[in-house]
Amino acid sequence: MIRSAFGESSPRRLPKQLVRAAWYLGVALAVVTAITGTYTLDREPDTGAPAGGLRPSTGNPDPAAVRVVVARKGSLTQHLTTSGILRAVRDVEIQARVAGTVTGVAVSNGYRVSRGDTLVRMEGREYRAAYERARAGLLNAQIEFRSLSSTPFLPSVDSVETKRRIEAESRAIDSLRVLSISGRMDDATYERLSREREAALAYVTASRGDVIAARSGLAAAREAFLTARLDMEWTSIGAPFDGVVADCSLSPGMHVTAGQSLFRILDLNTLLVDVEVLENEAGRVTVGQAARIRLTTPPGKEFSGSVLHLNPVVDPKTKTMKVTIALSDGRQRPGVPQSRLRPGMFATVLIETDVFPHRLVVPRSALLVRDERSLVFTMDHGRAKWHYVETGEANDELLEIRSGLTPGDTVIVDGHYTLAHDAPVTIARRSR
Numbered sequence: 001m002i003r004s005a006f007g008e009s010s011p012r013r014l015p016k017q018l019v020r021a022a023w024y025l026g027v028a029l030a031v032v033t034a035i036t037g038t039y040t041l042d043r044e045p046d047t048g049a050p051a052g053g054l055r056p057s058t059g060n061p062d063p064a065a066v067r068v069v070v071a072r073k074g075s076l077t078q079h080l081t082t083s084g085i086l087r088a089v090r091d092v093e094i095q096a097r098v099a100g101t102v103t104g105v106a107v108s109n110g111y112r113v114s115r116g117d118t119l120v121r122m123e124g125r126e127y128r129a130a131y132e133r134a135r136a137g138l139l140n141a142q143i144e145f146r147s148l149s150s151t152p153f154l155p156s157v158d159s160v161e162t163k164r165r166i167e168a169e170s171r172a173i174d175s176l177r178v179l180s181i182s183g184r185m186d187d188a189t190y191e192r193l194s195r196e197r198e199a200a201l202a203y204v205t206a207s208r209g210d211v212i213a214a215r216s217g218l219a220a221a222r223e224a225f226l227t228a229r230l231d232m233e234w235t236s237i238g239a240p241f242d243g244v245v246a247d248c249s250l251s252p253g254m255h256v257t258a259g260q261s262l263f264r265i266l267d268l269n270t271l272l273v274d275v276e277v278l279e280n281e282a283g284r285v286t287v288g289q290a291a292r293i294r295l296t297t298p299p300g301k302e303f304s305g306s307v308l309h310l311n312p313v314v315d316p317k318t319k320t321m322k323v324t325i326a327l328s329d330g331r332q333r334p335g336v337p338q339s340r341l342r343p344g345m346f347a348t349v350l351i352e353t354d355v356f357p358h359r360l361v362v363p364r365s366a367l368l369v370r371d372e373r374s375l376v377f378t379m380d381h382g383r384a385k386w387h388y389v390e391t392g393e394a395n396d397e398l399l400e401i402r403s404g405l406t407p408g409d410t411v412i413v414d415g416h417y418t419l420a421h422d423a424p425v426t427i428a429r430r431s432r
Contacts, residue, residue, distance in 0.1 A: 063424035066415035068379050069366070071405050075357045078395045079292075079350040080284060084275035084325070086295075086345045090241065090267035094119075096256040097234035098127065105250045113239040113265065120250060120262065124235035127228070134221070134228035141221035148212045169201040243267045266343060271327045272308065273347050276320035284353040285310065291325050294348040298340060304328050307351065325349055360405060361398045366413045367391065376405065377412040377419055379427075384412060386421040 100122040107119045176194050179185035213219045248263035256262065273293060277285055287310060293303045304327070311322035327341070366376045367389075378385045389404030405411070412419070415428065 061424060063382065063426040064384075064415055064419060065428035066377075066379065066384075066412045066419075066425045067428055068410045068412050069363060071360055071362050071401065071407055071409045071411050073358055073360050073407055075355055076359045076361050076393050076395060076398055076400055077352050077356075078354040078393065080277065080281055080353050081348065081350050081396075082275040082277060082323075083346065083348050084273040086327075086341065086343050086347055087272050087274065088243075088266040088268050088343045089270040089272055089326075090243070090265075091343070092240060092243075092265050094237060094240075094262050094265060096122075096237075096258055096260045096262055098122070098231050099257045100124070100126075100235060100255070102250055102252055102254045102256060104252060105248075107245045107248060107263070109246055109248050111245045111248075113243060113245060115239055115241050117239045118236055119239055119245075120237040122235040122237075122256070124232060127232040127235055131225075131228040131232045134225040138218075138221040138225040141216055141218040144216035145212055145218045148216050166201065169197055173197045173201065237262070239265060241265070241267060242269075268343075271341055271343065273305070273325040273327070273349055275323050275325060275349050276315075276318065277323050277351075279314050279319040279321065282314065282321040285321075285323055285351055290352045292350040292352075293325065293327060294350070295340070295345055297345070301340070303341070305349075323351070325351070356393050356400070359393065359400045360402075360407060361400055362405070362411045363413045364394065364397060364399045366411045366416075367399055368416065376401075377416045378405070379410045379412055379425055382424055382426065384416065384419045384421065384423045384425045 102120060103123055104121040105119075106117070107113060113119060173194060176185070176190055176197065180187070180190040243265040246264045246266055247261075250262055285307060287307050289307045291305045291307060293305050295301060295303070305325045306328060307323060308326040309324040311324075314321050362376065368375050368377070373388055374391055375386060375388050378387060387404045390402040392400035392402045394400060412425070415425075419425070
């Protein structure tokens with residue numbers, strides 16, 4: 001107490017700097033107390049958690065919701081991923097072989113046909129008339145052939161004179177060839193003389209029947225008859241094999257020209273996918289390897305298949321090899337709708353290249369990396385346990401664990417990114 005001039009005492013006031021320092025010290029102590037009350041620094045000797053790792057205190061915070069799987073031994077399959085377009089095993093464009101007017105159409109898009117079914121008819125009166133004229137001409141030529149056959153105007157091929165002429169003509173042709181190669185005869189002269197010698201040789205070596213057929217016109221008449229018969233037959237168009245019609249826009253009354261495309265017939269009993277494999281990965285692919293095919297529609301649906309063909313040539317421009325995949329469960333059966341599988345669809349293909357059996361595997365999502373070391377969390381009696389692991393082979397979904405886990409461990413695969421060792425966890429409920 002300090003006594004004043006009036007004889008009264010008054011309390012001594014502390015300096016402001018001292019008061020402020022004491023307040024800051026109190027705040028700092030409160031913060032440290034709060035931190036140490038929540039976490040303790042400790043090493044987990046039984047799990048190998050790093051020194052200085054944060055371990056929750058014995059309080060009861062809300063457990064983190066996680067998803068788990070059980071580590072099991074199984075086969076780990078590595079895939080080669082590529083893509084391609086679905087196509088039918090047979091896809092034939094049907095064309096008009098002759099020109100004419102369409103009189104009947106028995107099919108439309110999506111129509112199933114059987115081999116030999118008549119699909120399109122065309123006006124055929126003109127072609128039938130040409131066929132009758134050709135048949136009459138063939139008959140006249142056959143009569144002339146019989147008449148000339150009784151005339152002995154050709155020597156026998158087996159005669160000595162005929163053999164001598166054959167040898168002479170052959171020597172003459174060889175001499176002309178030597179003169180042309182040596183440059184002592186111009187090309188025009190060689191062509192003219194060689195034609196004469198070859199004609200003479202053909203005359204003496206031809207059979208008697210061939211010569212009579214040529215003179216009587218029988219050969220030309222037979223050719224004209226066969227052509228007219230084919231033209232008449234082509235006015236009716238049939239199915240070459242069992243299949244489904246596509247790209248058809250025909251209707252009766254339409255005029256078509258020879259060579260015009262009419263529609264397509266697709267054999268959908270087996271669907272194929274042609275994919276490209278990079279040159280440095282071509283050695284991993286062999287005929288018969290299993291494959292999985294994923295389509296954009298329906299999403300998530302997979303179809304099985306296998307490698308059917310390998311193109312032995314690598315494209316020098318793209319540095320890729322063509323591989324053909326056959327879908328084993330993509331058959332189109334009569335009466336069963338298969339709208340999910342259609343030629344032209346884009347497909348992602350996973351070719352199984354390497355299989356590693358009897359491996360301890362977990363989903364890739366289970367793996368974390370901290371301090372440049374691989375680790376996973378397991379769930380044990382409601383607590384997250386930290387385990388360093390050694391990894392091995394992997395694919396897009398699974399990862400091999402060579403050490404650090406045992407079969408039957410409950411591995412956390414989701415909700416573990418911010419977990420600490422021994423943190424309380426609970427299995428998340430699946431949303432319906």
